[in-house]
Amino acid sequence: MKYKYQFIITFFFLISIKNLAAQTKSYQIISPDKKTSVNVSSGERLAYSINYNSKPILLNSTLSIALSDGKVLGKNNKVLKTSKRSVNQTITPLYGMAAHYKDVYNEFTIQFKDKFEVIFRVFNNGVAYRFKTSLPGKIQIKEEEINYQLTADSDAWLQTTNSFQFSYEEQFFKKKISTLTGKPLASLPLVTESNGLKIAITEADLLDYPGYYFTYSGTNTLKGVSPKFVLKDTVGGQDNFNKISTQDADYIAETEGMRNFPWRLMILAENDKDLLYNNLVYLLASESKIGDASWVKPGKVSWDWWNANNLTGVEFKSGFNTETYKYFIDFAAKNKLEYIMMDEGWSDQFDLLKVNDGAVVTSGTTALSGSLDMPYLFDYAKQKGVGIILWCVWHTLDRQMTEALDQFEKWGVKGVKVDFMNRDDQTVVRFYERLAKEAAKRKMIVDFHAAYKPTGMERTYPNILNFEAVQGLEWSKFSDVDILTQATILPFTRMIAGPMDYTPGGLYNANKEDYRKSFFRPMTWGTRCNQLAMFTMYYAPFEMLADAPTAYEKEPEILNYLAAMPNTWDETVPIAGKIGDHAVIARKKGTSWHVAGLNNWTGKKVTVNFDFLDEGEYQATIFSDGINANRIGNDYKKSTQKINKTSALEFQMANGGGFAIQLDKIK
Numbered sequence: 001m002k003y004k005y006q007f008i009i010t011f012f013f014l015i016s017i018k019n020l021a022a023q024t025k026s027y028q029i030i031s032p033d034k035k036t037s038v039n040v041s042s043g044e045r046l047a048y049s050i051n052y053n054s055k056p057i058l059l060n061s062t063l064s065i066a067l068s069d070g071k072v073l074g075k076n077n078k079v080l081k082t083s084k085r086s087v088n089q090t091i092t093p094l095y096g097m098a099a100h101y102k103d104v105y106n107e108f109t110i111q112f113k114d115k116f117e118v119i120f121r122v123f124n125n126g127v128a129y130r131f132k133t134s135l136p137g138k139i140q141i142k143e144e145e146i147n148y149q150l151t152a153d154s155d156a157w158l159q160t161t162n163s164f165q166f167s168y169e170e171q172f173f174k175k176k177i178s179t180l181t182g183k184p185l186a187s188l189p190l191v192t193e194s195n196g197l198k199i200a201i202t203e204a205d206l207l208d209y210p211g212y213y214f215t216y217s218g219t220n221t222l223k224g225v226s227p228k229f230v231l232k233d234t235v236g237g238q239d240n241f242n243k244i245s246t247q248d249a250d251y252i253a254e255t256e257g258m259r260n261f262p263w264r265l266m267i268l269a270e271n272d273k274d275l276l277y278n279n280l281v282y283l284l285a286s287e288s289k290i291g292d293a294s295w296v297k298p299g300k301v302s303w304d305w306w307n308a309n310n311l312t313g314v315e316f317k318s319g320f321n322t323e324t325y326k327y328f329i330d331f332a333a334k335n336k337l338e339y340i341m342m343d344e345g346w347s348d349q350f351d352l353l354k355v356n357d358g359a360v361v362t363s364g365t366t367a368l369s370g371s372l373d374m375p376y377l378f379d380y381a382k383q384k385g386v387g388i389i390l391w392c393v394w395h396t397l398d399r400q401m402t403e404a405l406d407q408f409e410k411w412g413v414k415g416v417k418v419d420f421m422n423r424d425d426q427t428v429v430r431f432y433e434r435l436a437k438e439a440a441k442r443k444m445i446v447d448f449h450a451a452y453k454p455t456g457m458e459r460t461y462p463n464i465l466n467f468e469a470v471q472g473l474e475w476s477k478f479s480d481v482d483i484l485t486q487a488t489i490l491p492f493t494r495m496i497a498g499p500m501d502y503t504p505g506g507l508y509n510a511n512k513e514d515y516r517k518s519f520f521r522p523m524t525w526g527t528r529c530n531q532l533a534m535f536t537m538y539y540a541p542f543e544m545l546a547d548a549p550t551a552y553e554k555e556p557e558i559l560n561y562l563a564a565m566p567n568t569w570d571e572t573v574p575i576a577g578k579i580g581d582h583a584v585i586a587r588k589k590g591t592s593w594h595v596a597g598l599n600n601w602t603g604k605k606v607t608v609n610f611d612f613l614d615e616g617e618y619q620a621t622i623f624s625d626g627i628n629a630n631r632i633g634n635d636y637k638k639s640t641q642k643i644n645k646t647s648a649l650e651f652q653m654a655n656g657g658g659f660a661i662q663l664d665k666i667k
Helices: 004-021 272-276 280-284 322-334 374-384 394-399 401-411 426-441 528-537 549-553 556-563
Strands: 027-028 036-042 047-052 053-065 078-089 101-112 116-123 127-148 154-160 170-178 190-194 198-202 213-216 221-226 230-236 242-248 253-260 263-269 299-302 341-342 351-354 387-393 416-420 447-448 464-468 544-546 573-579 581-587 592-599 604-609 618-625 634-645 648-653 657-665
Touching: 004 221, 027 078, 027 101, 027 116, 027 387, 036 101, 036 116, 053 198, 053 263, 101 280, 127 280, 190 351, 198 272, 198 280, 198 581, 230 426, 242 394, 263 272, 263 280, 272 573, 272 581, 299 322, 322 374, 322 549, 351 394, 351 401, 374 387, 374 401, 387 394, 387 401, 387 592, 394 401, 394 416, 394 426, 401 528, 416 426, 416 573, 416 581, 426 447, 464 544, 528 556, 528 581, 528 618, 528 634, 528 657, 581 604, 592 604, 592 648, 618 648
Parallel strands: 299 341, 299 544, 341 387, 387 416, 416 447, 447 464
Antiparallel strands: 027 036, 036 047, 047 053, 053 127, 078 101, 101 116, 116 127, 127 221, 127 253, 127 263, 154 170, 154 190, 190 198, 198 263, 213 221, 230 242, 573 581, 581 592, 592 657, 604 648, 618 634, 618 657
16 A cells, blocks of 8 residues: 555656746747847746857846735746747838948747746847736836846946936946955946857836846856836935935835836847947837827027037127027027037026026016026027027926926927936836826927936837936046046947947047146147047937037038037948947948047057948048147148048047047048
8 A cells, every 4th residue: 555655646746847847938039140149048037048159158047026916927937829920121210320220130039927028139139038917006126137148257347326217327347256346236238248249238118027137046147127216205315416315115016917027138249349329229129109209309509508608709708698698599590400408507407497696587678788588599599590508407307397398389399408317217207108198298499407317218119319317427527537448348338338428529628647627717638539420330329419509610621510410310430340349340421431530548559441432432521630630639630532432441539539520421
């Protein structure tokens, strides 16, 4: 009898093992070019791994979403069915780094009985996945499990923080991923490598959900963590411009049960230079939600804040007054710049209906000395064909959104620059979308500063023209930190996420020894040509010219070059580069090309081959570092010559230098 019971127990044990094994299913998705294979397994755990050219790139990495009711999507879930499709299409963005984006991928969807799906997309240059739920009512997300198990403790270019109250304005440093053990968190994008392949990790289509960061969980694994939902916050931080969380929930999001979750994206590149141009974040974002967007107008901006309204040689005292901004408007109109900015100081920061400096806010026909007559300025700007953008503290605009935007619409405001969010919890992400919608209703553009990284929202709301999320030129006003060291890191890291409002164009250029910070008379790290190159290198549909109108007017060669610079492009071609060392890129608009090179603090020679050009000859206008640029940053040389696709030019880039070329087709 004893043996009989043992036999029965053994029999059912073997049956249960067999059933468990039957529940574990494996699938494979191959990229269109056959180089990338994604292996997915479902059963007790949902996991995936990636091979590239038959080499492991990502080892078995688990993924799941834990709900507050105890359910876990991605653990012990039964597969209902699977489906696959191949997509080969062309997307035509309203504006972008190219006139057309190729959208080519193989997609695999696993549908589970627990009313959720996981979708994988495999591109030739990347892999992405997302969850999709079909649950009733509202749901609370306790945690989303995001893991990337690499093949080694790899070097990575990291931007770190000790808090979720983070401005995305720290520098990128090269460190081992294991340095993220403990307190430091790494923001996205993060660039690393695995088995010799460059990998950039970020997210796309972030809507009504918090962003995420990386920590290190051992075994060469990057683990995603998200800020909790903010239950209470209070005004604080710099000049009370921020809102600081005082009470967090025990969940990260409360959202609709029927929805798509953000895409978790790995961009793959065999060479550093291939990271210079990538549009996967845009392609993975939701399509436009604002209907007709033909009114959205990218462009350049004459900016007041960086140069502290330092107009020289004028017959009035410059500052927050009507005469100063009339000058900005005239400058913009004369040089065909689309906008001027009225930055911090035009209003009470905490009441956008209260204009500073005793300004007249009723209809006026005469410019008043020593005051800001807003109706007069907006009428004057309209006559000149120039739009005015207004700066706002985010929580002030959030509190006054309807009445402030209505007043702005009456004045004729063309857009808002919104500042000091410094967070990407669900509340702030919701604010982005709410503002984008309300601004679009009034045909206003949006520029987000002190912002989290782009996630493709500029596709979903194309009136969002730019995002800061970078330690940009403004830091030269108030910090001694060497921002030039970042110049050749950002094109391979931060730029992967999307548009970047770096705000280049300073004309007081200095080397390391001569540089000093000055809030009211700022200078730049590096050479004049380094600044010029940024206008091509850093993609910015809404691009500020940082220096004062009168400073540019004293440099007509520079002004003419920048005034003619496109903001959006028909084609982009990476030419050369190494992260943290140098970067060279070419961009086309119409029949003209612009080529730019950026260098770090070590002088070097680079050769540009022009084989990307169309047939025929081009007139090249070349700005290169002058022979004394290592000592005097303002030193540059302008030259012209004819170029064709068989040409090659060698450039000696100075320490902190660069070059900028405009190539116009000769008919």
